[in-house]
Structure formats: C-alpha cells, structure tokens
Amino acid sequence: MSTGESDALVFFGATGDLAYKKIFPALQAMVKHGHLAVPVIGVAKAGWQLEQFRARAQDSCAKHGGIDPTAFDKLVSLLRYVDGDYKDPTTFQTLRKELGAAQHPAHYLAIPPVLFGLAVEQLGKSGCATGARVIIEKPFGRDLESARALNRTLLSNFDESNIFRIDHYLGKEPVQNLLFFRFANTFLEPIWNRNFVDSVQITMAEDFGVQGRGAFYEEAGTIRDVVQNHLLQILANLTMEPPPATDSESVRDEKVKVLKSVPPVEVKNVIRGQFRGYRNEKGVAPDSQVETFVALRLEIHSWRWQGVPIFIRAGKCLPVTCTEVFIHLRRPPPVYASAPPPNHARFRVSPDVAIALGALAKTPGERMAGTPVELMVSRHPSAQEMDAYERLLGDAMRGDATQFAREDYVEQAWRIVDPILGTVTPVSEYQQGTWGPPLADQLIAGHGKWHDPIVDVSKS
Ligand code: BG6
Numbered sequence: 001m002s003t004g005e006s007d008a009l010v011f012f013g014a015t016g017d018l019a020y021k022k023i024f025p026a027l028q029a030m031v032k033h034g035h036l037a038v039p040v041i042g043v044a045k046a047g048w049q050l051e052q053f054r055a056r057a058q059d060s061c062a063k064h065g066g067i068d069p070t071a072f073d074k075l076v077s078l079l080r081y082v083d084g085d086y087k088d089p090t091t092f093q094t095l096r097k098e099l100g101a102a103q104h105p106a107h108y109l110a111i112p113p114v115l116f117g118l119a120v121e122q123l124g125k126s127g128c129a130t131g132a133r134v135i136i137e138k139p140f141g142r143d144l145e146s147a148r149a150l151n152r153t154l155l156s157n158f159d160e161s162n163i164f165r166i167d168h169y170l171g172k173e174p175v176q177n178l179l180f181f182r183f184a185n186t187f188l189e190p191i192w193n194r195n196f197v198d199s200v201q202i203t204m205a206e207d208f209g210v211q212g213r214g215a216f217y218e219e220a221g222t223i224r225d226v227v228q229n230h231l232l233q234i235l236a237n238l239t240m241e242p243p244p245a246t247d248s249e250s251v252r253d254e255k256v257k258v259l260k261s262v263p264p265v266e267v268k269n270v271i272r273g274q275f276r277g278y279r280n281e282k283g284v285a286p287d288s289q290v291e292t293f294v295a296l297r298l299e300i301h302s303w304r305w306q307g308v309p310i311f312i313r314a315g316k317c318l319p320v321t322c323t324e325v326f327i328h329l330r331r332p333p334p335v336y337a338s339a340p341p342p343n344h345a346r347f348r349v350s351p352d353v354a355i356a357l358g359a360l361a362k363t364p365g366e367r368m369a370g371t372p373v374e375l376m377v378s379r380h381p382s383a384q385e386m387d388a389y390e391r392l393l394g395d396a397m398r399g400d401a402t403q404f405a406r407e408d409y410v411e412q413a414w415r416i417v418d419p420i421l422g423t424v425t426p427v428s429e430y431q432q433g434t435w436g437p438p439l440a441d442q443l444i445a446g447h448g449k450w451h452d453p454i455v456d457v458s459k460s
Helices: 017-032 050-063 069-078 089-099 113-126 144-155 173-184 214-239 248-260 388-398 407-420 439-444
Strands: 008-012 040-044 079-083 105-109 133-136 163-165 197-205 270-275 293-298 310-315 322-329 344-350 353-362 370-379 427-430
Touching: 008 017, 008 089, 017 050, 017 069, 017 388, 040 089, 050 069, 050 079, 069 079, 079 089, 089 113, 105 113, 105 388, 113 133, 113 144, 133 388, 144 407, 163 388, 173 214, 173 344, 173 353, 197 214, 214 248, 214 270, 214 293, 214 310, 214 322, 214 407, 248 407, 270 439, 293 439, 310 439
Parallel strands: 008 040, 008 105, 040 079, 105 133, 133 163, 197 310, 270 427
Antiparallel strands: 197 322, 270 293, 293 310, 322 344, 344 353, 353 370
C-alpha cells in the first residue's frame, strides 16, 4: 500500500559525509522549489545538540552551492535532531516521539551498509516503520546472497511499494534522457538492434583516486561500486524495450526483463586493474587485490541484441572524468570510401551532456573523399537543473518509485556480476593517468578500439 505524501523526513547518518556533501544542499533546494515543508529529523551518534546540527547544515550549504537565505531559514525551522546509537532501542523511541503527529514519515538511511539491517529492524520494533517509507543508499548488499538477505529484512518491515533503493545515477537528467530520447523519436528505433549495431561501449572514467575513502573502497572495488548499479542502469535504459505505459512498474518491468536476458559475466571477459599508489592509501591493505579499474564484456541474449557485444569500462585515476556511451554501428558498404569508418551514436552523461551521431561527409575539393563529422546536440548542465538527490528524495517522498531500483532488478544486477566479484581474476597494476592496464585493449579486439572520451577542461 502506498501512503501518499510523506509528512516527515528522517535521515540517518545526519552528521556524515554524504549528508554534508549532498543531502543538506538538496534539502535547501527542495525547500526553495516548494517541495519540502515537513519536519526534517536528523539522526546520528555524535553527542550533538540541535544547534550543532543546524551549524553543520549551514556549513554544508555554504560550501556546496551556497546559502539561499530565504530557503535556508525555512530549512532551519524544519530541522530536528535525535542523537543516539542505532543499536539502542531508546534512540528509536525518542525518534517516535519526535515524529509527533506524523503518520507517513520517510526514513532515509544514509549510513554504512552494515548498519542497514539493524536500523530497519529497530524502525520496525519501535513502530516508526508503520505507514512509513524507507530510502536506502547504495551499495545494496555486496553480492546476490547478501542483497537477498537485505531484501528479506526490508520486506519483513516495509511493503515493496514503500522501499526506495537509491542509485543516484537514475536521478541524473542525461540518464533519464537516454530513455526519453530513445522513445520520443522515431529515427533511432529502426537501427537500434543487432542488424545495425556492431557493439556498445560504456565508459565511466574518473581522473581522481579514492579520495580518503580507502576503507570503503577495499570493501567495494569498481565492480561493486559503480558497475553493478550505475553502469547496468545506463545499460538498461539503453537496451530495454519500450514500456507499455510510463507508470513506475511498467518501466521497471522492462528494465528487469532486459537484465534477465544478460548471462552472468564470464571470468575470461574481465580485466581488473589497480592504480599504482592505491596500496599506500589510508585504510587499504599493503597487498590489496581490490580493483580500481575494470573492463568487461557481456552480452544480451534477446531478439533485439543477440550477438552484440557490450563493453563496460570504469576506473579511478584515468586521464579524464567523463561518463559516455559509444555505439558502433555496422560499417556502410564501400562506394566512395574503400573502408568507410563505422557510423556511431554517442551519449555523454557527464561532465557535459551531449548526443551525437557520427557520420562521414565529403571533404571539399575535387576528390570524392570523406571527413568524419558529428551531428551533435550539446549543452552544459544549467543552474535550473535539479540535482540528482533533490530529484530522488522528492520522488521518494511523493511515492514515485520509477527512478529507484526494485527488488528483482537489484537481484538480477548482482546475478550478472556475481561470478566476477573478489579475486577470481587477477588484478594488474596501471599507471595513474592512463586508460588502465593494456590488457583491456585485447578484450575489445575485433570490435575496433575503446573510444576514449575527450573532455574540454576549459568548459567544465
Ligand atoms: C558513487 C561512487 O556511487 O558514484 C563513487 O561510490 C563515484 O566512487 C561516484 O565517484 C560518481 O558519481 P558522480 O555523480 O560524481 O558521477
């Protein structure tokens, strides 16, 4: 049963890093846009009082986007704070009191994954789960088995329609635009299949390292951190069938359907890398085998995609920060050019947004020779654009689950990467500022080369 608009927002992990960097600024933006006017209760164990919590909110907004005086004052008037340990039932009893007349709170768990189960059980026992929603940060489990166990705990305290599993990539405009662009235009559909597409590449490159999150990264690695969630979500948007309707379940059914057609990734199709220097990071084992780079190949065994290899690549300390999808179309037959380059479609998700179609056009002159060109729509994120967290928290509080991962989706995504988690494949060192271990190039042999995104730093 869905519960209408949430009448309070509780966020656990209120003194943490995510709250500081993302959540307070998102809350201020929600207030500014008229999307938040209910009590916001922070919960954490820091020995703080409300005043310290408010000061943290102020510092966070000032450092991340700036204070909007009117919206910020309103936000401050909505803030409440509960200090306590998640193991202690009193914390949750105090929370229940603080919720007062609220009947349909949304509980947002911005806390380390090991605490998810505990917090959910305590919410249930204290009565705070009654009529409520729960919003869970990623990573959702660390493999298929633990994700199933977490789903069981959640489902024994909340109805699936009241569970919102966050993948902040789904809150990004360009990720939503992948779906929109495909299904709002006619020209892509005829070529969007195995008859025209030679291969698909998805690259998520970051030019920085683990930024002090060494201990977290040791538990995650690139496959868990971004492939199982962000990049498979991009893949689903890119390859799913058109939904019969745009309600959340029709859209999510199609995403699950396409993932069901993906066999588990084979060990022979994975290259893992680790940037030189990772082992010196705080919280990282001196002999760590955790990957900070991965390149992998998978396939979709469906009528539309059978035989089209999908190459996914992600890593830290690469030459640029950019997420981009590159679709190689099949080569045209030779008429004017003896070996015409394949056409392509390119979707850039970040840092700027671009949709481009690559073609060959005649070079001016006597000869019938060609020059590669791109027909491109491009823009820079505007100030009006909603931040992913603003969008997702607002959606969850309204009960719109479209941009959240459903139970079966999360389990399918884990099923696909489960055989390649951990150390079943070796990890090779790579130089910082390069595109990972050279072995990654062999993976793609036969389907051209990796398309390395170029970022114009003067514009970012
Ligand atoms: C997070 C990962 O989910 O996504 C990080 O844990 C990664 O390692 C981040 O850097 C990238 O997100 P964005 O929105 O900055 O591209």
